[in-house]
Amino acid sequence: MIEATEGAPGRDVRRGISTAVLRDFDLVRAVESAKAAGIGTDEQQHELAIKLSSLANAAKALFAEGGLSEKYLAALAAMYTTVADSGSKALVPLLAERLGRPEQTVKTHLKRSRRNGLLTAVAGKAGGELTDKAVQIIATLDLDQPEETS
Numbered sequence: 001m002i003e004a005t006e007g008a009p010g011r012d013v014r015r016g017i018s019t020a021v022l023r024d025f026d027l028v029r030a031v032e033s034a035k036a037a038g039i040g041t042d043e044q045q046h047e048l049a050i051k052l053s054s055l056a057n058a059a060k061a062l063f064a065e066g067g068l069s070e071k072y073l074a075a076l077a078a079m080y081t082t083v084a085d086s087g088s089k090a091l092v093p094l095l096a097e098r099l100g101r102p103e104q105t106v107k108t109h110l111k112r113s114r115r116n117g118l119l120t121a122v123a124g125k126a127g128g129e130l131t132d133k134a135v136q137i138i139a140t141l142d143l144d145q146p147e148e149t150s
Helices: 010-015 019-023 027-036 042-066 070-085 091-099 103-115 132-140
Strands: none
Touching (some): 042 091, 070 132
């Protein structure tokens, strides 16, 4: 939210912000600075780590049981959206590391999850949304809660 500062000249307040001023804002850097400053509590980051670990454990077990099953692809899609929604960069390398699989394999599996109607695509950028089909599959999974470490 942008508000007039105390003591700002009335003529400037009435005219509002000019496009020249708006061009000087570096919104990308502002968002990155906010993230670097720890916007988002430690508790939120902890919950994200637990959710991602639980999904990774489920995905690994599902792949070991049934290969490229819909359950595995749904768990992978859920991992992907969780990481994308957190604002993390380099999503595929992170997922590949968590799953112990090559990056190209993870990319191929994500494409398949989209083809199977489990994950939507966002044109030109990382991310997407779980489809209703994927949400229903995830709801049936027994997602273990990793033991907390102090």
